[in-house]
Amino acid sequence: MEMQSGAGEQLPESTQNPQGIPPGPLNPSTQPSRSPLAIVVVAFVVALMLYFAYHQARRNSAASAPRITQSTVAPDFSLESLDGPTMRLSDLRGKAVLLNFWATWCGPCKIEMPWFVDLQKQYGPQGLQIVGVAMDDASKDDIAKFAKDMGVNYPILIGKEAVGDQYGGVPALPETFLIGRDGKIVDKIVGLRGKGEIEDSIKKALDTRPATAAATAKSIPQ
Numbered sequence: 001m002e003m004q005s006g007a008g009e010q011l012p013e014s015t016q017n018p019q020g021i022p023p024g025p026l027n028p029s030t031q032p033s034r035s036p037l038a039i040v041v042v043a044f045v046v047a048l049m050l051y052f053a054y055h056q057a058r059r060n061s062a063a064s065a066p067r068i069t070q071s072t073v074a075p076d077f078s079l080e081s082l083d084g085p086t087m088r089l090s091d092l093r094g095k096a097v098l099l100n101f102w103a104t105w106c107g108p109c110k111i112e113m114p115w116f117v118d119l120q121k122q123y124g125p126q127g128l129q130i131v132g133v134a135m136d137d138a139s140k141d142d143i144a145k146f147a148k149d150m151g152v153n154y155p156i157l158i159g160k161e162a163v164g165d166q167y168g169g170v171p172a173l174p175e176t177f178l179i180g181r182d183g184k185i186v187d188k189i190v191g192l193r194g195k196g197e198i199e200d201s202i203k204k205a206l207d208t209r210p211a212t213a214a215a216t217a218k219s220i221p222q
Contacts, residue, residue, distance in 0.1 A: 074099070074179045075166035079133065079157035082144045087131070087157055090183070095129045096205035097179040098198075101164065103136035104146045106173045108192035113150045115195045119202060120154050126206055127181065130154040135164060135173060180208030 074097070078088045089097070100116065102109040113132075120130045134143045134156060147156050164170040167177065178187040178201045186208065187201040 072185050073183050074177065074185050075163075077163045077166065079159065079163060082140065082147060082156045082158070087155060089131075089179075092129050092131075093183050094181055094210045095127050096123075096181055096202065096208065097177075098128065098130040098202060098205070099167075099177040099179060100130065100132045101135050101159065101167070101170045101173060101175045102132055103134060103173050104138045104143060105136060109174045110150070111192060112174060112195075112198070113152065115198065117151055117153050119195075119199065123202055123206065128202055128206060132156045133159040133163065135159040135170060178202065178205040180205050182208055182211035184208070 074089060076088065076090045078086050081087050089099070098116070098119070100112075102113070116130050116132075120128065132147075132152065132154060136143075136159075138146070140158060143156065143158070167175075172190055174189075174192065176189040176198070177185050178189075180186045186205050189198065189201065
């Protein structure tokens with residue numbers, strides 16, 4: 001005898017889904033997921049690319065910048081100081097100048113700055129003037145706070161890339177130029193050196209004589 005389906009009897013699942021695949025949520029293991037480690041790796045790679053791009057740009061700038069050697073007249077410039085007034089390098093002619101390019105993020109700069117404080121105290125009465133040029137994107141207030149925390153006792157100027165280019169591009173920080181009383185560069189220090197070596201260069205700069213007629217400095221960048 002044939003069986004007849006009742007009115008309330010459900011059809012087989014195969015007839016409910018023509019494809020024969022039972023409906024249901026996807027397996028969680030098949031869901032795409034982002035590993036925290038992968039995110040960290042991607043962020044690191046991006047940061048590394050930006051770092052190398054930045055320093056490559058600085059090297060390219062340095063390659064096209066004028067070569068600065070001993071006996072070269074230090075390029076003149078005019079920069080705003082943290083105290084407000086503008087300082088011009090040529091105004092210090094007759095003094096020995098330690099011109100230090102630095103940045104708030106530069107670790108070696110933090111090591112040598114206390115040395116500069118001591119050296120300014122020791123050799124300032126003999127005619128030394130230390131000048132710091134901040135070469136980073138920190139705000140003026142942040143640079144001022146940093147200098148105050150470090151006990152800086154010499155002028156800090158707000159740097160510009162154009163001034164860095166005048167001094168060979170300043171591809172590495174810190175970078176320091178010792179300038180004699182006649183306005184000529186007597187020594188150049190790249191990176192961190194010992195305090196004694198810096199002191200020797202200061203003595204060399206102090207041992208120069210002021211020029212009878214100041215050499216014509218290069219034009220001031222706008």
